Amino acid sequence: MAHIIETRGLARSFGTGTKAVEAVRGVDLAVADGQVFGFLGPNGAGKTTTLRMLVTLLPPTAGEARVVGHDLRTEPIEVRRRIGYVAQGFSSASGMTGRGELEMQGRLYGMDARTARDRAREVLEQLDLADAADRPARTWSGGMRRRLDVAMGIVHRPALLFLDEPTTGLDPQARAGLWQEITALRGSGTTVFLTTHYLDEADALCDRLAIIDHGRIVAEGTPDELKQRIAGDVVTIGVPDRTDAVLALVVRQPFVREVTRDEHLVRAYVDKGESALPALLRLLDGEGLAPDTLSLARPSLDDVFLRQTGRSLRDAA
């Protein structure tokens, strides 16, 4: 199976007639098996609505989708068997123990009592929850309850795991811990589809990204591709007393798209900073120009987001 999620023209509107609101207006997605796929968008862009359609909670009003090889409309139960879903916010009852919830979740996926018990123990250990397993969830920290949500999402070893803003509201340590779990899941072959408001999260975790705005996909690609499409990388060279010579040299190079000067600093805009930097360094050396400072900067995903949606992701969150 090349693509674990494939959608064509997936759409959802709420209400009817003149009051109808088109939340999602035809989304085409292809998510390859084994990836961590990030789904970004400002609030109200259609992010959660798309996710809720993909996990069978919301029937689409138009379009088609196959999720883990099964048609979303005609075989929702088959889809449910093969996916895990971790919603925004907690999903465990505060009165239940972590172990109780996990065993129940396993049984809901058809495991017998013994299998569910063994599997719960395994997942509790995997997510470092074994010590607290028999205490009610209300006594757990936010980070632990979030890990329990993830545990319930993977108890049946789904091929595809949906995470809706998995680290929102977590402290930095809990967040780092969850990142590790997500990376480990990917390592074990699970495809992860996640939404997030944090660009560093998207950058650190995701193999590919899609940005949705006003119900449509406005950009898609690897984080690096998206950043390059916007501006390219910037190499900044500082040779205080011979700035003019540097400028003259840099401007002649075919791989440099654009050059700007800021007093003693020369900025070269290039497609691939990682290969342009050593090349420029060699050229400068050949001319006997020894830089005081030399730096490489890449556009951030925030620049990408701003360019695509007109809003900063941080403001949108």
Place this chain on the structure above:
Amino acid sequence: MSLLRDTWLQFRRAMWLTLHNPVWVVVGLTQPILYLVLFGPLLNSVSGDGLTPGQAFDIYVPGLMVQLAVFGAAFVGFGLIDEMREGVIERMRVTPSSRLALLLGRAGRDVLILVAQASLLALVAIPFGLSVSLEGLVVVMALLVLMGLLMASISYALALKLRNEDAFAPLLMTVTLPLLLLSGVLLPLTLAPDWLQTIASINPLSHAVDAARALFNGRFGDPSVVPGVVLMAVLALGGVLIGRRAFERMVA
């Protein structure tokens, strides 16, 4: 995935949560006894028309049981609103497990609690002079099960629709109070003026109360019994279908 298995899983989980909340267990079980001890003695004063205190209890206790069923089961939706807020319902709706089981497991717990409360009530009422046949009690319990299933299903359906306590609480009070007053649970409606009896006869609960009273007094052949039970069975089935739809349709 069989419906029976999934219902059992949901029932077990719901029951576990209820039993691990000791406050609820105490309140739930003392409530019927409070009614009996604090309201029952008043019946001695209204039983002047040749009724012995025991006969007054034969009339009052079945009414009290219906009241338990209506009030107890009508309010179960509050628990479901909590579960929705905790994200539990949505999580379970993404599993391949039956959605009807989400309803039936919870309603099953509610009905079992209702039967326990009603049994305790009957037991405590015996020293006060209640006389009831075992057969009569069993059939009344069956009637209560149907009534509890109806009220719990409707309560869950409304909770799924309204999603918050602020809308749910006033609606419940508006519906349940007239429903109870017009069912003759406190005193038989034969004491009521004609216009009140006419309105009450539209209330399905009044027929259930009539049937329960007849059964308590061992009048199995009473004309109120069969219509009362059949009516409740049909309504309970309708309630379950409405509840199932609500669990399947829930959109947020």
